[in-house]
Structures are given as C-alpha cells and as structure tokens.
Amino acid sequence: MTAVPHPAGLTLSEKVFSRAAGVPATAGAVVDVRPDLITVHDGYAAMLWQQFNALDFPSLDDPERIFVAIDHEVHYTTDDTARAGTQLRELCRRYGISQFYDVGRGGNANVLPVETGAVKAGDFVFASDVNGVNLGAIGAVAVPIGAAISAPMILGEWWAQVPHTIRVELSGTPRAGVHSRDIASHIVTALADIALPTGGPVTLEFHGEYAASLHIDGRMTLCHFAMHTGAFGAVFEPFPTHSGAKAVASDPDAAFWMRLSIDTSEVVASVKTPDGRGVVPVDAVGATPIQQAVIGSCASGFYADLALAASVLRGRRVHPDVRLIVTPVTRAVHDRCEREGIVADLRAAGAIFLEAGCGPCAGGRVGALGPGEVSIATVSDNATGRFQSAGAAIYLGSAATVAASAIAGAIVSAEEER
C-alpha cells in the first residue's frame, strides 16, 4: 500500500480565510468571504452617505456584524466635518447599526473592537481603514478595503485574496530604553530590502521570545507597522489564555513563503526622519529643536505608551518652547490613565489632552503645525502635510523618545535626557 500523502499544513491566515469563505483557501486564491465583522470610521461618512443614497438600498445584509466609530473628526472644526458626523449617525439609525460609538463614547475603530469584544481570535474582518490590521494583535485577520467597504455591508460578502505569510521570529530581549515602537521600526527596515512575492498579498506572522512577551498594546504597534513593509498586515497567534487558541494557529508544516529571524537585543531607540533618511538612531538627528510633541494614534497611543511617557515626564516640565499633545486611543485608555494618575502626571508636566480617537494623526485638523515648525510624534506616518503645514517637519519615535524630547525642547532619547 502506498502512503497517502499528508496534505501540507495551513497558515493561521489560510485557516481564517478558509472558514470565512466556506472553501479551502490557500495563499494566492481569490475567494468570496463572509466577514465576522466590518469596521467603519467617520472618515468614510460622506462617501457612504453618497453611495447609500444613490443606491436607495432598503437594508444591510447583517447590521449586527457592522462596527462604526467616530474617531477621525472628534472635535468638529468645520461645517463639513459636522455634517459628516450627522450623516453617519443617520445611516446607523436608518440601517439599525447598534454597534455605533459616537464622539466621546468609544475611540479608535482600529482598537475599540478588541476592548468591546466585538472581534475575537480567528475572526475575519473587513476594515475601511488601512490600519484596521491592528486587529491582528489578537489573532484576527483584517483586510483593509477602503471605500469598497459598502460592498460587504450591503451584500454580506466580498472578495479577498489569501495572503502569503512571512514568519518573523523575534528572538532575544530588547535593551533598556528600547520599546515596541523601536522594534516595529526595526522590522520595517529589516524587511525593506526583501523582494516580496508579486501578484498577491503578504502578511507577517510574529513568533518568538519577544513576541510571546508582548501585551496587547505592543502587539498592536507591531501589527500596525506591517503596512510599511510591503505586507498589508500582520497577525499574532491568539493569547494562550484564549479558549481555542490552538485552532487559530499555523500548522507546524504550514507553507510559509519565507522565514525571517530578528534579534531584538540588537535594536536601538530610533526615529524616522522626514527627510528621506528613513529610520536612524535617535542621536543621529543631533538634538534637532522641536516646537511640538504628540503622543497618540493607533500606532502608539495605547495605555502602555501613555504610561511610558508618564514615567519619563513625572515630576518634570515640558520645555517652554514645546506644546505636548496627548490623545489616548480610546476612552477606556483615558479612564485607566486617569485612575492610575498618569493623566495628572502628564498634565502637571504641561501636556494637553484631546478626546480619545485619532488625534492629530487624522489630517492634523487638531494639533496643526505652523510653517517651518518641527514635531516629534508617536503617530503612524510623517508624510508631508500630515499635520497640515507643508513647510513643517515631523519626526516619529517611541513615547519615551517623544516625552524626553518634549522636556529637552529638542530630539533626544530618554537615556540622554535623564
């Protein structure tokens, strides 16, 4: 008798896709997927309003699977943004979307579903936002689809292509003063020169000693930055405490497209520069003077980041030339920081707080820079014009580096500042 060949194992993402598609789906396949959750934020309100009114559609496939949060425009500063908020509320009422988190009630749509329990390990999610991939932190697979989010909202399913998986082994323990944000930037740099497969999406899957040590906040930061590697997203295996965690994990013989090892003990605290040099050690920017410091966003605006900033700023003062703006990523993060005295410590140092959400990262309508000003921020991106002024410059770093720079009035690491 000949042995029956054992079918190759599946990756975590292939398992999630196969279940949600109802057919076996391996890397590269295009399948129709029924999502467990669809996340939408208010940046798409005007576009959805236009689409839904033009279509005159009586109902959505399953409003219970839809999750809407206002996070981009939390403080209305123009007629247009106020109108978009009104339109989004009306759409949620009209179509019976009960998982709707209005201004001041929830926070960032890329994070909030974990807090509320709307998303579970092994879920398949369609997200309007490119950073919806944060949900990979608990072992969900989120695929960002932008304006086409109305298609699965109405039809209940939409196409998706199963990604190839790069298995990233994160070994070692980072040095003192090196944080998840620095590790994430290092991963982006490490992957920059690797040719990715063409003709299909790529996801990262994090493993190893460092990955196992991370809490939910650090996991989200790492997932967030996958999009800067050429992958569309990233996943972790579910936390070991999650019931059924084993079912949502790659098989030992899964067909990974590539395996990569990164020793986190070699990583140094870094900043991403706005001048094309990319990610460099903090001291390489030579104490550049700053006028603004920003802690927030779904990249690094979590409890861990605010606590880290407070540990640097406690009992200190923000430099007289600097405005420090803090935006907790969700209401619950703000509340926890309030209870633990973190808000008081940061305010005593001179910080101002914005209501939970995206903060200045969502186009900079709040926290804009003046012409020629320099900011250091924990936000997602430092593309020209992100904080409004085209003549301004944004450096990116960890909450520790941002806090230390706020004290010094210039870009320095927390180690140098001390």
Add this chain to the structure above:
Amino acid sequence: MSDSTMDRRAWLVGDDVDGDTGILPLRFTAARSLDRAELRAHLFSTLRPDLSSRIQSGDVIVAGENFACGRLHAQPIMALRESGVVIVAASVPYLAYRRMIDAGVHLLICPDSTSAVTDGERVRMSEDGSLLTTESGASLRPHALPLALRRLVDAGGFEAALAREVVARKGHMRLDQSEGLLA
C-alpha cells in the same frame, strides 16, 4: 495586422509614482473633492502638466515599480477611473492594487514594462489584456488578472456591481410581493 487597430497611445510615468503627489496633487484629497471631472483634469499634473489633456480613454499608462505607493486615497483612484486609462505597471503595492481593482480601474502587472515602450507611441491590446503590441514591434505580456477580478473590473467596479445587485434584489422583492398578492 493593420495599424488602424493601434488605437491607443502609451504614456510613461516612471517608478514610485505615489497617489498623493504623482497621480493627483494632495490638495484635492485634502479637500475631499468628489468632483470627478475636476479630478480627471489634474491626473498626473505634478509629474507631467501636459499629460491629462493628451490622454484619451483607453490609453495605456506604462508605469515602473511601485505604482500608486504611499497612502492611496480615494481621489487619485477616482481620477484614474474617470480617465478610462489602462495601467500597465511593473509592480503595485497590494492595497493599492486591491483598491484600484475594486474601483474598476483597468490594471495589469507586467515586469520590465517601461523598457519596452516609447512614450507616446501607439499600442494595440488584446481583448483580455494578455498581450500588448507596440508600434515599434515590442510585445508585453502582463500577468493575467484572476477571473473574478477581471469580471469586477469589466463590470465597472464595486459601485456599478452594487447598483446592479440592488436592481436585481428589488426585482425579486416585487416578484415576492406579487406572488403574495396572488396567493
């Protein structure tokens, strides 16, 4: 094959053409403009100010590596869709690829595309997009789009697909109601 079938022109736009500068100036995205004619008129205007007035629907934009990189917002995609061009790019970041396909932009991936084509020359494209032939005799063989995605693009993208689906479902509803009345 007669030259009369060479009814498209090819336009070169190079490597790393990003959504927020190269495809369309950022100011239209920042203003959240939904004016398709205005967006169309400024397509590639930073890179080549004269190009948008020369492009005809059906023309081929030959791009190098990493076309539509950066954060690809809705407005540059709308400008491409409105223009009716076919994009032949050496590579495209995945999320940009996905968003252009969803929007109904004709997009083909073809490594080494830019070296085979001269700017402004005439080209012929086979009906399924699997073969492009240039005036100067060069051939490009783009990767085939998965069938489901080709159908989506041919249908005009997700908005057109949704509009048709809504009409179909309303038809069903009317049928159900009339059956109910008859019973």
